[in-house]
Amino acid sequence: MTDDAPPPSPTIVQLVAARDALDAAAVPVPETVSPPTSLGAVRAPKTLDNRQWTPVECLRDCIADIESGRSPCDKLLILRVRTISAEQKDEVFNVGYHAANFKASEILAALECAKAQVLQEMGYLE
Numbered sequence: 090m091t092d093d094a095p096p097p098s099p100t101i102v103q104l105v106a107a108r109d110a111l112d113a114a115a116v117p118v119p120e121t122v123s124p125p126t127s128l129g130a131v132r133a134p135k136t137l138d139n140r141q142w143t144p145v146e147c148l149r150d151c152i153a154d155i156e157s158g159r160s161p162c163d164k165l166l167i168l169r170v171r172t173i174s175a176e177q178k179d180e181v182f183n184v185g186y187h188a189a190n191f192k193a194s195e196i197l198a199a200l201e202c203a204k205a206q207v208l209q210e211m212g213y214l215e
Contacts, residue, residue: 144169165189166199 129142130150139147148167154160166188173181188196208214 164191164195164199166191166196 127142127146127149129146132141133139133147142150151160155162155165167186169185169187171183173183186196191199205214
């Protein structure tokens, strides 16, 4: 065999053994923490900047948390926002939503609660 020859492909037995070795060496994830679904799911909380992940990454992480039981909910409200004009002074948004198990009045109440949470995170409310 010359130095230019590619290495032989691993066999199924070797691949399974490698997988099992990695599984045995893996650090278990605590029950209260969802394993990250993307790099954005790791970056956003570390930097406190939700712009670090895409809408699809965010949605996948939310689904993983709900399905695992780590973030149980009996209602769900998802806002979809598309920026139409990116100019600083004239920012215009096209907004839509998906809702599950809500009455219209409950949607408004949930939005007000979310608004208060965001204002608190921004330091405007205590």
